[in-house]
Structures are given as C-alpha cells and as structure tokens.
Amino acid sequence: xxxxxILARKGPMAVTVRPDQSxxxxxxxxxxxxxxxxxxxxxxxxxxxxxxxxxxxxxxxNDKFFLRAVADLMTRDVITGQPHDDLLSVAHTMTERxxxxxPVVDKGRLVGMVSIGDIVKAQRDQYQGEVDTLQTxxxxxxxxxxR
Amino acid sequence: MTLAxxxxxxxxxxxxxxxxxxxxxxADHLLRSTQATVEVDLFDRLPxxxxxxxxxxxxxxxxxxFVTNAFDKVAANPRFRFFGGVEFGKDVTLADLKAYYHQIVxxxxxxxxRRMGIxxxxxxxxxxxxxxxxxxxxxxxYRDCSFDLTQERVAVxxxxxxxxxxxxxxxxxxxxxxxxxxxxxxxxxxxxxxxREVYLLGRRGxxxxxxxxxxxxxxxxxxxxxxxxxxxxxxLDPLSAAAIERSQDRATQKKVEILKEYARRQPAGKSRRLNxxxxxxxxxxxxxxxxxxxxxxxxxxxxYATSAGTLQARATDQSETxxxxxxxxxxxxxGVPLPGVPFNESWAVILNDRGRVLDPDTKQPIVGExxxxxxxxxxxxxxxxxxxxxxxxxxxxxEDLAHGKVLxxxxxxxxxxxxxxxxxxxxxFSYADWQKLDAIETARGRAQDRPRVKLTSIEEMLSAxxxx
Numbered sequence: 328x329x330x331x332x333i334l335a336r337k338g339p340m341a342v343t344v345r346p347d348q349s350x351x352x353x354x355x356x357x358x359x360x361x362x363x364x365x366x367x368x369x370x371x372x373x374x375x376x377x378x379x380x381x382x383x384x385x386x387x388x389n390d391k392f393f394l395r396a397v398a399d400l401m402t403r404d405v406i407t408g409q410p411h412d413d414l415l416s417v418a419h420t421m422t423e424r425x426x427x428x429x430p431v432v433d434k435g436r437l438v439g440m441v442s443i444g445d446i447v448k449a450q451r452d453q454y455q456g457e458v459d460t461l462q463t464x465x466x467x468x469x470x471x472x473x474r
Numbered sequence: 475m476t477l478a479x480x481x482x483x484x485x486x487x488x489x490x491x492x493x494x495x496x497x498x499x500x501a502d503h504l505l506r507s508t509q510a511t512v513e514v515d516l517f518d519r520l521p522x523x524x525x526x527x528x529x530x531x532x533x534x535x536x537x538x539x540f541v542t543n544a545f546d547k548v549a550a551n552p553r554f555r556f557f558g559g560v561e562f563g564k565d566v567t568l569a570d571l572k573a574y575y576h577q578i579v580x581x582x583x584x585x586x587x588r589r590m591g592i593x594x595x596x597x598x599x600x601x602x603x604x605x606x607x608x609x610x611x612x613x614x615x616y617r618d619c620s621f622d623l624t625q626e627r628v629a630v631x632x633x634x635x636x637x638x639x640x641x642x643x644x645x646x647x648x649x650x651x652x653x654x655x656x657x658x659x660x661x662x663x664x665x666x667x668x669x670r671e672v673y674l675l676g677r678r679g680x681x682x683x684x685x686x687x688x689x690x691x692x693x694x695x696x697x698x699x700x701x702x703x704x705x706x707x708x709x710l711d712p713l714s715a716a717a718i719e720r721s722q723d724r725a726t727q728k729k730v731e732i733l734k735e736y737a738r739r740q741p742a743g744k745s746r747r748l749n750x751x752x753x754x755x756x757x758x759x760x761x762x763x764x765x766x767x768x769x770x771x772x773x774x775x776x777x778y779a780t781s782a783g784t785l786q787a788r789a790t791d792q793s794e795t796x797x798x799x800x801x802x803x804x805x806x807x808x809g810v811p812l813p814g815v816p817f818n819e820s821w822a823v824i825l826n827d828r829g830r831v832l833d834p835d836t837k838q839p840i841v842g843e844x845x846x847x848x849x850x851x852x853x854x855x856x857x858x859x860x861x862x863x864x865x866x867x868x869x870x871x872x873e874d875l876a877h878g879k880v881l882x883x884x885x886x887x888x889x890x891x892x893x894x895x896x897x898x899x900x901x902x903f904s905y906a907d908w909q910k911l912d913a914i915e916t917a918r919g920r921a922q923d924r925p926r927v928k929l930t931s932i933e934e935m936l937s938a939x940x941x942x
Contacts, residue, residue, distance in 0.1 A: 331821055332854040336866075338827030338837060408782035410821075413682075419721055420783035429782060438820060456859030460541070463858070467540035 330417055331410035333449050334431060334439035341430060341440035343368045346375065346398035350385070353377055353397055363442065364428040367401050371436045375401035376428060407432045408441065414453070418446045479576060480510030480875055485553070487886050488871075489571050491562045491812070492581035493518035494525020495857045496847025498545040499864035500579050505551050509872050513553045513888055515575075519561035520614065521903040521935050522911065523549075525583060527857065529613045530604075532639040533654035534646065536925050541857055549905045555888075557895050558903030559932065563813035565899045572842070574891040576880040577871055580815060580824055580831070580845040581864075584807035584853040590631065594759030595803070598622075599767035603630060603640045603804035610643060610664075612657035612930035622766070623667040625799030629770050631756055632804035633676040633683040640802050641674045642692065645699035645746050655919065655926045669746065672699075673796060676752045678787045679777060680707070680733045681714040681726050683752070690732050694739075699746035703737040707752040713777050713785055753777075755789065759801060770796045807853040815843070824849050829867030830874075842881035844871055901932075907939055914938050 344353050344365045353365055357379065367375035381400045385392040408417055408429045421429060427443045480486040488504055490497045493516050504512040522528055524542050531538045548554060560566060562582075571578050587602035589595060599622055608616035628644060630637045643651070648665040656664075676683050683690075694701045710718070710730060718726050736750065754772040762768035772794050775787035809824070811817035816825040816834045824845040825832045831843035846867040847860045855863075874880065885891075895902050903911075911929060919926035929935045936942040 328854045332852045335818065335821035335823045336826055336828060336851045336863075338825070338830075338832050406781055409780055409784075409786075411786065412780055412782045412784035415721070415723075416717065416783040416785070423783075433820075452862040453855055453859055455862050456856050459858030459861055460538070460856045463541045463544070464537045466543075467537045 328414045328449065328453055329411050330408055330414060330429075330431060330441050330446075333414075333441050333445045334410065337439060337445070341366045341437060343437065344377065344397050345369070346396065346401065348397050349393065350382060350395050350397065350400065351393045354382065354393075364440070365397075366430045366437055366440060367397050368437055373405060373407065373430045373432060373437045375403045376405050376430060377401040378428060405430060409433060410438065414446065414449055417441070418450060421446060479880060480512070482511045484886070485511045485513045486577065486875055486880070487513050487575045487883070487888070487891070488515070488577045488579065489575040489891075490514060490516045490579045490581055492525065492583060492847070492849075493520075493523040493556065493558070494581060494583055494847065495527060495541065495545070496581040496583070496860040496864055497525070497579075498523075498548050499861045500581055500846050500868060501554060502544075502548045503865050503868035504871070505548065505553055507868070507872060510875055511553075515555045515557060515888075515891060517557045517560050517562060517566070519559070519564075521559040521908070521932055523556060523558065523905070523908055529608055529611045530636075531611075532607075532643060533611065533656040534642065534650065535639075536654070538857070554905075555892070556903070556905040556908065557899075558908060560895055560899045560902050566895065568814040570894060570898075572881055573884045574886065574894060575842075575883055576875075576886065577842050577844060578881075579867065579871070580812060580843070580849055581847045582810070582812060582849045584822070584848040585810045586808050587803065588806035588808050590756060590803050590805055592756055592758055594761060594767070597759055597761050597767050598765050599625070599799060600759055600801040600803070603632070603636050603802040604807065606640055606802055607636060610656050610660035612660075612928040614931050617657065617659065617930045621663070622800055623663055623669060626668055626670040627673075627798040628669050628671070628800040628802070629673040629675060629756075629796060629798040630802045630804060631675050632806075633674060633685055634804060634806075635685060635689060637674060637802075637804035638685045638689045638693070640804065641672050641748055642696070644669050644672050645693075645696050645748050647698045650697055652922075653924060655915075655924055655928055657928055657930050659930070669800075671747050671749065673749045673751055673798065675754055675756065675772070676750075677755050677775060678785065679711060679714050679752050680730050681710060681718060682777075682785055683729070685729075687725060687729050687732065690729060693748060693750070694732070694736055696744075696746075696748070698744045699748050700741045700744045701736050701739065701748045701750065702741065703733055703750040703752075705734075705737040708733040708737045708750075711777055713779055717783075717785060753787065754794075755787065756801075757789075757793070760795075762799075767799055767801055768797065770798050770801060772796055807848070809849045809852070816840070821852055823852055826850055829863075829870050839874075839879075841874075841879050901936060901941065903935070910939060911935055
C-alpha cells in the first residue's frame, strides 16, 4: 500500500500558506481546517512546513508572536514524500525522525499532506482487513461452501 | 408534523451502486446501525453479485470466496434488495435515483487497468492481465476474448496478486484446473495451451515485491511447472538489507529466503518453467512483422531511497531482450469516472473527503452522495480492507443524516423504486434470482466434482431462470 491511497480519500489538497503571511493568518487557517500543520509554498513548490509546535515555541517567549511572518518560524528543511512511497517505510521514517506531517510532492508540485494519524489509521485498516480476510478463510476450513 | 427520516415509519432509503465486497460491507454497516432504520437497494450492472470475489479472485483460490457467506447474511435482511443487471448512468441515472433515495453510495471499484506507456503496448498478443482474469472467471463482457495460447513464451509484467494469479493459472495442469470453477471455455482453451516458459517481471527487488508469502510459496508447489529465479536478482542489495534489518520485518525476510531457495533449485524436468525476475522494467514490445509480439525489451533497474525512506527503482544503462509471443501487463488498476459524478484525475478516484463526494469547484460535500472502496481510495489492500473503509463512509452518512443533510426524494417508497427499475430494465435480477442461479451452478459443479460450473452469459442466466 502506498500513500497515494491516503491522499485519494482526503479531498482537497494540503492547506497552504505563503511565507510572507503572518502567524495570525496561519493560526486562522489551522483553526478553520482543524489541522496541525501548514505547508508554506512559493507557487506550487513547498519551501517549508509550519506546525503547531513551531508556533507554541515562539509564543512561549514572545508576546508579539502573532505578528511574526510564517517564514521566520517555519522549518525549512522539509522531509517530503512521493505518492508511490510505501506506507510502511513512511511510517518508519516519520516515527524515526519524529515528524507528524509529511507534505507529498509529485514532480516538484505539492499534491497533499499525510499526518502520522492518517498513517496509523491506514495501517490499522490494513491489518483489520487482513485479519478479517484470514478469519474468513479459517472459518472456511471448518466447513461451509464457497461461490 | 413530519416524522424524522431514519425511523421505522420513514426509513432512510439508500441506493448503493456496485455489488462487490464494498457494496455489501456498506449495506451491512447501514443495516446494523442502531442510530437509524435504513433500507438498502444494491445495484449492479451485472446479473450476479460479489464483484471481484466472483470475477477476479482466482478459481484455484476457493477459500477466499467463502467471504460470500457473510454477504448472503447481509442479503437475508428484509430491508435489503438486489437489483442486478441494472447499469448506473444507462438504465438508471443519477437524476432518477435522486427522486427515490435519500443517499447514494458509489462502490464501483477500479474497472480498468493502468497502461505501461511504452511502444508496442497495443500489438496483438499484448493484453491487460485483468482481461485474462475476467475471461477465465467467466465475466459476461469478456467471455469472447481470445488469447494466443499457441505461444510457448509468455511474460507477465508486475508482481502484485493479479500477476501472480495469471502466472499460476498459465502454469497449472488441466487436471489442477478441472477441479476449480474456472469458466468451461477457458478450461478448454488452457487444456490446449502450448505455453512452456513463463516470466514474472518485477520492477523492484524481491524485498519490495507485493506478493505475499503464501502466494510465493504456492508458486514452488505447482504440479508440472518448475520455478526458477536468478541468484543475483534475489540477493538483497545493501539498501533493502538495511531496511529489513531496521524494521525487523520477518515476513519479508522469509519471502527473500523462499526466493533464494528457488534460485538454488535444480529443474525437475517438469513441462513448464516459471521464471521469477526482479529489478527489470519493460521499455518496448517489439513486433513480429505480422502485428504480433516477438520480444520484450527490458532495462535493468537499481534501487534508491526516496527522502521518505521508500526504495524505488530507477533504470540503469544495462538492457536485455526477452523473446516472448504473449504479454500480460498487470501494473495496477484504475478507477473509471461515473456519469455526472466528480472525479479526481490525479488519483483516479471519485473526488471525496472520507467518503463524502465533493463538488469540484467549491470542494464542499455534495448532499446525498458518497463513495467507498477502491473508487474512493484507489486499488489497495485485501478484500477485508474495504470493511473499515466502508465503515468510515457510513459514519459520514449517519452524521449527515443527524444534521438533516440528506436528499429530498419526491418518491421515497420502496415499491416506487422497484417499479422504476422494472420499467427501465424488465429483465433485472433479484437476490432470489441469484440464489436460483447459484443453486443451478453448484448442482452442475457437483456432477463434475467442482465447486460450481459458472453460467457466463446473460442469455444463459435468463434461460436458466426460464425467462427466455
């Protein structure tokens, strides 16, 4: 299973922000979309990621953090994924590197974002599905008939 | 005062399009709801239910088909009806359904194959593997296909479960196949098969191959086909070895061990040979000058790690030519747009958010339209993966019902919907009809010591029901 299957059922693309926008704008977007991170883009090219953590860190020491620019607080060294990346290796990379949001890029263009929550849910559904299918086959061994 | 929708007096009426596993799982979740009383009508363009369980799962994998017992239990609910042989967009349109149902769910799967996009792909002798699968499983639309089984050398591109099914069916003996529910015409054609050398071609290495361990083990136990692999292709590259080591992935370790054992095997002189190849990609099919396939040009691949840690293949400058006369491609399925339903071209799925169909302009949910299964998330996972997927969609449906966000059909009576179907498609098949066909097929099977002998055309099915 690859991460395209997660993006496919997530509707619109990732929520983006421009690096020159304010943290106030960014907070409004996080609130409106009920999400934990924004991708900063120039055109369609991701240039950074801004997470709740980045804002909390600044808010803890600067009362005027609302007025700062996204570019000042965002993480520039972004780890990105590609639609064909395998679920398992992505899950591993995200836990290993302690990242909770992975922008997905296809040919340099941002096509979506997966969160660690999306990955956990997709893995859980995959395992649940496999267990269900195995159980069906075990029950088949105990008699019954097939189509 | 009007009663709320979803009560026994005014049940929530739902139309589900597509009677594959997802259609049944969706129906099941809806009918089990303690939140609302729901009535489900399940539509399929084919007369028979179960989708790919009947027409995709390989005939020599009968156990997987036992999942239909669970589907029959769903169908036994008095609030469930099946309308087989009724095509969405042709016999009934979206506008029709909106006049009879509060909610509509699209579960039409991924009905076409992905192309390789290389020169020569359309030579005769080059086919989508899914066509071969539909043919040997007795799909009414594919029963008249033909494949040149006089060819001795065949390549199957891909290492997913469809590709593995195809090579296994090509390598089975007539005796092995005769015990299954393979379509009779396919059994006859495969009995005359002259296929000797079969190649299964994987783009990445053995550690990344999608096939499962039971599937790969089965390839080493074929009655009259030797399995072979080349030692240098099943040897793990440093990146794959490190990835397996890091993740402690024992299933993949085991898979590689099985493949290494195949590479060490001496041929036992069986009539056919199945060659498992890795780290190769077809770049061109060359013709025989008469429109057929003469060979497949392959490029050797190497693996590299993406920034998210996945190992992907890229071409090297080494290439080779594999002489073959028949090619099946199995490099993925693709969803097909439905008339009047927003489609997301990037992922080849219906445009949706957790199963709610979205308006392409506003990106907001369209009231009353939903999707589940492969046409919602793309073709991934096993049959059972569609169960939690359908549950997510049903959760959205019931949440919307609670907020009054449902269609307002002019005619929400069960009898009225049936009258519409009868008018548009007088020869529709009910679940009772299917149960009669099922009894006929299994009785025919019993006489030959097979699970069933399939009826493979709509005419045959109608006449078996004495309706023609």
